[in-house]
Amino acid sequence: MKLTDCHNFQDFRKLAERKLPSPIFNYIDGAAEDETTYIRNTQSFETCDLVPNILRGVADIDTSVKVMGQNLDIPIYCSPTALQRLFHHEGENAVAAAADKNGTLFGVSSLGTVSLQEIRKQYHGPQCYQFYFHKDRGLNKAMLENAKEVGVEIMMLTVDTITGGNRERDLRTGFSIPFKLSLKGMYQFGIKPAWAINYLTHKKFSFPQLDDFVDMSDAVMSVGSYFTEMLDPDMNWDDVAEMVDFWDGEFCLKGVMSVEDAKKAVDIGCTGIVISNHGGRQLDGSRSPFDQLGEIVDAVGDQIDVIMDSGIQRGTHVIKALSMGAKAVGGGRFYLYALAAAGQAGVERALDIMRSEIERDMRLMGAKSIADLSRKNLRFR
Ligand SMILES: Cc1cc2nc3c(=O)[nH]c(=O)nc-3n(C[C@H](O)[C@H](O)[C@H](O)COP(=O)(O)O)c2cc1C
Helix, strand or coil: CCHHHCCCHHHHHHHHHHHCCHHHHHHHHCCCCCCHHHHHHHHHHHHEEECCCCCCCCCCCECCEEECCEEECCCEEEEEECCHHHHCCCHHHHHHHHHHHCCCCEEECCCCCCCHHHHHHHCCCCEEEEECCECCHHHHHHHHHHHHHHCCCEEEEECCCCCCCCCHHHHHHCCCCCCCCCHHHHHHHHCCHHHHHHHHHCCCCCCHHHHCCCCCCCCCCCHHHHHHHHECCCCCHHHHHHHHHHHCCEEEEEEECCHHHHHHHHHCCCCEEEECCHHHCCCCCCCCHHHHHHHHHHHHCCCCEEEEECCCCCHHHHHHHHHHCCCEEEECHHHHHHHHHHHHHHHHHHHHHHHHHHHHHHHHHCCCEHHHCCHHHEEEC
């Protein structure tokens, strides 16, 4: 199977599975506990059907959106995800370059493996920095100041990781950073030598967003202990309100699921919220963002940019979310499998396919621009 054989999400997933040692593939592919939320995230798009309009002169299609003050050429962006150089040695550089070519946003994770500075040099699109809140308030301030210096446009605070999700696939394979693999896990690395050669012959794995502030060298701190020792499970609305004031720019909360919290986000001055359940990787049994989107848009959609992620695999999923009132959508696995499959070329292909699906779907819907999409185009079953 080659990159040119990949025509959709499932094809990229298959190719990624062939390329990656299985503990790494399962880290991307897996979710929390019984993975019911993970499955529901995509299934929820099937609860409604699209009702197209005809004869609307759709030769020229405008897929652009404005979200959190940024103009994007397409309404889907690459959600921030950790550890990208583990999936392909080009890592975040590949995703940033592909996002740039497609005129869209790329979120850099706090657990990213390329520095904000390095990405900034070669990527001209708007940059979004995903932040984890530390117990040490001084550290939080220093990290925000660093992001300001780099010129980050959007601060995105993840609020659904107050503790780690129970990801049982990782428990089985022994996946952790640094690696502490089970025997079976080690064997799985042994049978993917191409991955191992690439990993070992490229720049040493590190966490540049954290390295200046936290000692993340192998012997000192694992990703697991970073979460339990450094992050603050007592984080509350007052802490975040202070952070919003300090940042004094575009600020969004990622992982809002209730109307009540969406209203509080407005009250403390956030400019955006991402309705998300972290791709089903945190609280299994939680509602899917698409199921929850309508009521949140109705409550706060005129006061704050409502975005959603989790479960998006197709252009039609994007069209349904935008028709419900989302300003834009994010996706994780749709570009991560492609990254693992073929680095930058893979992510470019995943974004190209997504763009052409969205364009085709808009034509078939009779929508010339995103503003033409509305709930009139949806019927729930
Ligand atoms: C492998 C992987 C790593 C992730 N790392 C982060 C992270 O570091 N920070 C964060 O806020 N979200 C992270 N996420 C969640 C994504 O930002 C996004 O919410 C999720 O992938 C959306 O679901 P989808 O994969 O179904 O599109 C990660 C997701 C995956 C699959």
